[in-house]
Amino acid sequence: MPYLVDSLIALIGKKTLSLLAVLRDVSILINSVFYWTFIAPFTTGKLRIKSTVSEMVKVGYNSIPIVAVISFFVGIILALQSAYQLKKVGALIYIANLVGVSLTRELGPILTAIIVAGRSGSAFAAEIGSMKAAEEVDALKSMGINPVSFLVSPKMLAMLIMVPCLTVISDFVGILGGFVLSVTVVNIHPQSYIQQTINALMVKDVITGLVKAVAFGGIITIVGAYQGFQVSGGAEEVGMRTTASVVSSIFMVILFDLFFTVLFYYFT
């Protein structure tokens, strides 16, 4: 029995210590990412515009088709599912409210974040991880180049700019999907659907969605970079870390979504 208690306490201790170590590493990374992204460009005059733009193309521009298609489908699904219930009370016009508000406040940002986590977060982890495995990160350091400045800060800037942009596209295309379904299948007059959407949406709905999107962009970058820099062995660890980066960034995105939703519910 004492053995069991001992090992239980030891287990709790071990888990706590390893969690603390992770937290320490993550906070060091966050600290240096923010320093190299927002402060160093002013103190050293070094802004990596070229690589930031190329990251923006990879993260943002190349994600537009998939974000648009998925948002369009989700818009249709939302409209259909709301029609199923609203039909019973004869309030089909409220499909416009439901689709508009739920997309801008919630689904637009989170769908975009999940797609970007799968596409770009994993790519960050794989890129940095394989560079770490091939000693390229050490090579950067030995040339006097800070790896966070060279690798992470362009990605961070690109994500902070492009995730909100993608979210706007997602909002718009999603509402379009709801609109297409409503005017064709449910037979709502196009003019009144548009009018109803405009009446239902408030600026703050869109703004809170975009605030979330910015935060999600930051979270995905940090998680991807953290997992990438954790690679110490060879190729198989790169794969493992890439998977871990997707799972934990989706988890972190939803956790922060919960936080922001509660915050905005009470304070807007």
Added chain:
Amino acid sequence: MQNESAITIKNLITRYGDKLILKDLSFEIPRSKITAIVGGSGCGKSTLLKHIIGLLKPASGSILVGGRDIVAMNERELNEFRRRIGVLFQGSALLNSMTIEDNVALPIREHARLNEATIKIMVKMKLDLVGLSGFDDFFPAQLSGGMKKRAGIARAMALDPEMLFFDEPQAGLDPITAAGLDELIMKLRDIFKMTLVVVTHELHSLFTIADHIIMLDKGELIFTGTVEQFKFSEHPKIKRFISRQVEEDKYCPEDYFNIITAD
């Protein structure tokens, strides 16, 4: 004295956890010569190299370069120091997403404000020096192992460093390519009077290129001196190393018993 030292290492100790990796090393690396660090696998020579280029902080001890201790330097000073050295990593560590030209230009673009035309000329000079003219627009994946190493040397040379470090430059190369690389390393010493440090365990190239040899065994310094002294050393481990004998009597029966019965 002609043989002044470029790097002086004093009482260097490293540990991973409880395990002692480098046990109190003290030696000097002479200026403008090729110094080879040799030893069996896992003897700590790569760790030692990482300490000297400032990638890893030792547990204690000091590494004096030009009278300054790099162990005590902060990140900013270290970056200043790293600008004056070049490193060729084992896998050459070129950035795969960039062309050879961009790889070689990277340290120049990062540390100097020059116009593109000047940088292009500098890159062409370095590539010509290592015998890779005309490969500017190739990606690292398109080059052979030996060419990658040459490109890695060109990148390490980009800022005209005072010292160059090589981590097992001959690893994974065929004998002819390796010999070509040896020649290039000697050329760098003879033409540029650079201080070169080569971590290796290739006997043949060791005797071809090295002026000075440092040998480690299980984290301990067992030899430091010239090649001649090394060849005629009476130390049993050096003799075994030179004649490629398998290490006998790894542990006595008692040790073996302790190993298999330990928890």
